[in-house]
Amino acid sequence: MKKTKKYKIITFGCQANKSDSERIAYVLESSGYKKTADEKNADVLVFNTCSVRKSAEDRVFGQAKNITKIKKQNKNLKVILTGCMMHHKKEYLQEKMPFVDIFLHIKDLYTLPSLLGETLKIKPKEYLSFEAKHESNFRAYIPISYGCNNFCTYCIVPFSRGKEYSRPKKEIIKEAKELIKKGYKEIWLLGQNVNSYGIENYSNKTIWDGKTRKGEKPIIKKGCCTFSDLLKEIDKIKGDFWIRFTSPHPKDFTDELIDTIANSKKITNYINLPVQAGDDEILKKMNRTYTVAHYEQLVQRIRKKIPDIAISTDTIVGFPQETKKQFENTKKLYRKIGFDMAFIAKYSPRPNTASAIALKDTVSQQEKERRHKELTKVLEKGLLKKNKQLLGKILRVLVDEKKKGKAYGRTEGMKLVEIQNPQKAKIGEFVDVKITQTGAWAQKGEIISQK
Ligand code: SF4
Known part of the structure; x- marks a missing residue:
């Protein structure tokens, strides 16, 4: 009897990677592979990698000894590397990870069966158009776009994932309907810049003034719509479920989007709104295209329309040349806004990014750690106070x-x-x-x- 081949996927990083792994699983299972929890008896081991910080890459490099040992015992094992680390030159990756057999750009997912010598041939198509083998039976991630055109100076995404691509609206709605029919309770719409979904450009090409994009007529990509319209369509689907999305960019947070959330029953009253820094000079160096005042005004507008909204944020501490005073400004902003959660990262230079090339990493690791702790304390204090309001609710x-x-x-x-x-x-x-x-x-x- 023919032996069933087995696979294991190890995923690093964000929800987008988790979602990509679900598509990799679908392609492998379509080729007859079955999932296993143990790489020792796997035929295929996939590392779906993250590059957002150096420490994430080090965790993959650190697998060398273990995998080389397993490969000695399990001679059939093929190791595949995909995900964001593929932005590195192949020679560099080969030298660091000689245990990898196949380097695969996620966009070339359709080639995976043939690379593994399987007979199944898949027609070239966008990898997001593959079905997903969802890990959970109540929470599902639906990627609506990938890549990013923003080039925040610290960010690897425009290099690792390339230009922004928006999936056709029809495909997204179909996927959402199927999941809801199956009884899924939480649908996460994913995109590196989720709220620029479908937008080719803005007709008047004005630079965003930080107040509103209302009145500007966006030029929509073929087969797509605005993010706001996409949410409205999903909101109309019958069923008892929540809609969440991540991550929006403040510059693309239109008044129309605020109204859509306010008027919807299924879009949760939760927004992760990355601010990254609470100082204008640092924001400029980051190429975030907004000022602290713009961000505050946006939060005010959101809270005015959706009073019980929970707002979380992402922040980088120790950005190159961030002075103590500039860091204090971030603390000040935290106190002023009163976030419902924050994901605080210590700056880590990523190869080829503008900040790594042009700005010296002047803040010591020790100081980054100190700032991380201090900001976490500010957050904690605010959360203690804020969450007291939930008592008895x-x-x-x-x-x-x-x-x-x-x-x-x-x-x-x-x-x-x-x-x-x-x-x-x-x-x-x-x-x-x-x-x-x-x-x-x-x-x-x-x-x-x-x-
Ligand atoms: S918007 Fe997000 S994904 Fe795009 S470059 Fe900036 S930080 Fe990276």
């Missing part, structure tokens, strides 16, 4: 994990809740939870009713 929670006799879920605003009566919690179901205890990073509560 009844919030809808999507249960997403059960471990060691405990159950956990997230609110619409992405607040983590530890459920005190876990016997009533079922993974993948919505429940109404009364918040009984609040904290900075997690809340506690009791299920009072199930949906």
Whole structure:
């Protein structure tokens, strides 16, 4: 009897990579492979890599000893490297990772079966058009675009993923409908610059003034629409589910988009709005195209229309030449805005990016760590105060994990809740939870009713 071939995918990095891995899994399974948790008996081991920080790459380089050992015992094993690290020259990767057999640009996913010597031939097509073998049966990621045209000076994405490409609207709606029909409860729309989906250009080509793009007529790519219209279409699909999206760029956050979120029942009251720094000079050096005042005005406009919105952010500390005063400005902004969460990163120069080429990495690692800790403290203090308002409230929670006799879920605003009566919690179901205890990073509560 023919032996079933097995595969394992190890994914590093963000949701976009997780979603790509689900498409890689689909292609492998279409070629007859079955998933295994153990690389020792796998025929194919895929590393889907991240390049956003040097430490992410080091984790892949660090696999060398282990994989070389496994390959000695498992002679059939083929190791594939894909994902963001493919922006490096092949010779460099080969030298660092001699254990890799196949280097695959994710855009060439259709070539994978033939590279593995399989008979299945797939017609060339955009890799996002492949089906996904979803890991979860209640939460699904739908990539609506990939790549980015923004060239923030610290960011590797325009190099690793290339120019922005938007998937046809029809394909996205079809995927969303199928998932909702299957009972999925949370749909995440993904894009590196998710809210520039479908836009070729703005007709009057004015530079964004930080206030609004309302009135500007965007030129829409063939087969697409604006991000706002895409959300409206998905919102119309019948069913009980949440819509989330990440990551929007402040410059593309139109008033129309704010209205769409405000008027929708299914788009969650949660926005991750990356600010990156709270100082105009640093923002300019980052090429973020907005000022602190623009960002604040945008937050005000969002809060005016959607008062119970939860806003999280992303920030880089220790950007080249960031002075202590400039860092203090970021702390000030954190206090002023009162974020509902923040993802704080220490600057790490990435090859070929403008900041790595033109700006000396002047802030020491020790100082970056100090700033990281300080900003986290500011965030924590704000969260403690803010989350107190949740005490006694009844919030809808999507249960997403059960471990060691405990159950956990997230609110619409992405607040983590530890459920005190876990016997009533079922993974993948919505429940109404009364918040009984609040904290900075997690809340506690009791299920009072199930949906
Ligand atoms: S918008 Fe995001 S993905 Fe695009 S270059 Fe800037 S940080 Fe990178």
